[in-house]
Amino acid sequence: MSPVEFKENTIITVFGASGDLAKKKTFPALFGLFREGHLSSNIKIYGYARSHLSIEDLRTRIKSYLKTPTEESKAKVEPFLQLIEYISGPYDTAEGFVKLNQSILEYESTNNVQQPHRLFYLALPPSVFVDVAKQIKEQVYATNGITRVIVEKPFGHDLDSSRQLQEQLSPLFKEEELFRIDHYLGKEMVKTLLVLRFGNPFLNASWNKEHIQSVQVSFKEPFGTEGRGGYFDNIGIIRDVIQNHLLQVLTLLTLDKPKSYNAEAVRDEKVKLLKSIKPFKFDDILIGQYGKSEDGSKPSYLDDETVNPNSKAITYAAIPLEIDNDTWRGVPIIMRAGKALNDGKVEVRIQYKPVDQNDIFADIPSNELVIRIQPKEAVYIKLNSKQPGLSNSTSLIDLDLTYNSRFGDFWIPEAYESLIRDALKGDHSNFVRDDELDESWKLFTPLLNYLESEEGPAPVVYPYGSRGPEQLPQFLKDHSYVVNKEHIYQWPVTKPQL
Numbered sequence: 001m002s003p004v005e006f007k008e009n010t011i012i013t014v015f016g017a018s019g020d021l022a023k024k025k026t027f028p029a030l031f032g033l034f035r036e037g038h039l040s041s042n043i044k045i046y047g048y049a050r051s052h053l054s055i056e057d058l059r060t061r062i063k064s065y066l067k068t069p070t071e072e073s074k075a076k077v078e079p080f081l082q083l084i085e086y087i088s089g090p091y092d093t094a095e096g097f098v099k100l101n102q103s104i105l106e107y108e109s110t111n112n113v114q115q116p117h118r119l120f121y122l123a124l125p126p127s128v129f130v131d132v133a134k135q136i137k138e139q140v141y142a143t144n145g146i147t148r149v150i151v152e153k154p155f156g157h158d159l160d161s162s163r164q165l166q167e168q169l170s171p172l173f174k175e176e177e178l179f180r181i182d183h184y185l186g187k188e189m190v191k192t193l194l195v196l197r198f199g200n201p202f203l204n205a206s207w208n209k210e211h212i213q214s215v216q217v218s219f220k221e222p223f224g225t226e227g228r229g230g231y232f233d234n235i236g237i238i239r240d241v242i243q244n245h246l247l248q249v250l251t252l253l254t255l256d257k258p259k260s261y262n263a264e265a266v267r268d269e270k271v272k273l274l275k276s277i278k279p280f281k282f283d284d285i286l287i288g289q290y291g292k293s294e295d296g297s298k299p300s301y302l303d304d305e306t307v308n309p310n311s312k313a314i315t316y317a318a319i320p321l322e323i324d325n326d327t328w329r330g331v332p333i334i335m336r337a338g339k340a341l342n343d344g345k346v347e348v349r350i351q352y353k354p355v356d357q358n359d360i361f362a363d364i365p366s367n368e369l370v371i372r373i374q375p376k377e378a379v380y381i382k383l384n385s386k387q388p389g390l391s392n393s394t395s396l397i398d399l400d401l402t403y404n405s406r407f408g409d410f411w412i413p414e415a416y417e418s419l420i421r422d423a424l425k426g427d428h429s430n431f432v433r434d435d436e437l438d439e440s441w442k443l444f445t446p447l448l449n450y451l452e453s454e455e456g457p458a459p460v461v462y463p464y465g466s467r468g469p470e471q472l473p474q475f476l477k478d479h480s481y482v483v484n485k486e487h488i489y490q491w492p493v494t495k496p497q498l
């Protein structure tokens, strides 16, 4: 039976409404859905936090983050803000939740709601997840309706703490009521991975160890931990981005074909794939921490006053892995992520095996399929072709699907817009299931324990604004990734330079 979609008279409550995530992502995503007609004007949104804010304070905080690409959308800001009410109260005792419940009941009674639909969004630090979850269950759970709870990462710090969190949440909410957000699952290019693979048999036919030489999932950010050092110091780039976002991308990229496109069938295959990843080799990992930029204008990680002055926190990591199944055995795969690099980009690179050296076209570059998740979503395949005109030489060209040239200004929802809409529809496809989470922690916890132990290696220092540790090119080469010399590949080429 398909899940019930929340439409009219839905109640949405954002806990931690005074915070950073709520201001920058949650409320703007709700506005994006409202602006595009995916959120009825007949709903009610509550912001809840401890801070003593007036509703006007909250609206002012949110307003500058709402995106209004057209004149028409500017006119929607005020009606949206009027849907919001603010309630101040503690997280660990009942009084604020009782107030919230009274207000919700009044709204539902005025609107003659028979089956309440309530969505709770926990934009909160994990230290208060369980307190809030208990209060929701005791005070504002829709006993004669449907309750859905969106939880933000981090889902634990390691396998034990993740299981502990799960053990505390599962008596309160059924798995179908919980929506664990990994916002990368809401990104357009991540959502397209299954269609790209299984909707294009010619691509899928080559998506295996017979044809693929190496796979890379890489994340580069051009800024450091500015202002978030205190949070990051205890977390590091592996927990921040790799154990969740990059692993999700990798899983969708490599899973076996699910029985159907249904959420559970897809998540079953994700779990199966995670189980077949071999334990990481501790001595084959590249880790770094950024130092000052070469010109001295940008600070090192340790310059941040909120971090431990002797911190070994990892701001860059390249982690090779191997999938031990018949499709992928032996294919080198790397997940790498870094802060304070020379670029801001997230992409997947699949390099194909070279042309057979006895073939008529030996010495031509290998094919490469690139899926650029951000910025400017694109999929392009590097192909060999004859140089146009009189020449008989080969040249590297591309089949290019760059979204903004192909689809123009078509609305592509942002990750949080897409995921909140999925939660309203009750669609779990793009949320993390409990067993998936468990498998990912099983994989990463031994590595994190090793890296964070006394004998763990010190990260190598790389300059802020660089490509990462200087060992990277050799590291990639050792894992079968070939860097094409720039002069061979021109992209995008409309007029060949002969």
Ligand SMILES: NC(=O)C1=CN([C@@H]2O[C@H](COP(=O)(O)OP(=O)(O)OC[C@H]3O[C@@H](n4cnc5c(N)ncnc54)[C@H](OP(=O)(O)O)[C@@H]3O)[C@@H](O)[C@H]2O)C=CC1
Pocket: 016, 017, 018, 019, 020, 021, 022, 024, 049, 050, 051, 052, 091, 122, 123, 124, 125, 126, 127, 128, 152, 153, 154
């Ligand atoms: N910010 C971001 O971009 C991202 C955040 N996240 C995750 O989302 C969640 C919320 O993040 P973010 O908004 O940045 O967090 P904040 O630190 O801004 O916290 C949100 C709100 O929670 C309350 N709060 C903060 N610290 C405590 C505490 N120790 N005890 C009780 N209440 C507290 C505060 O509200 P008040 O005091 O008014 O009650 C605060 O406004 C976190 O789990 C974070 O890891 C995930 C991805 C990105």
Ligand SMILES: O=C1O[C@H](COP(=O)(O)O)[C@@H](O)[C@H](O)[C@H]1O
Pocket: 183, 221, 240, 241, 346
């Ligand atoms: O979860 C996180 O993700 C962001 C990167 O998200 P993006 O959508 O901007 O790519 C990262 O900056 C942050 O450190 C991390 O906590």
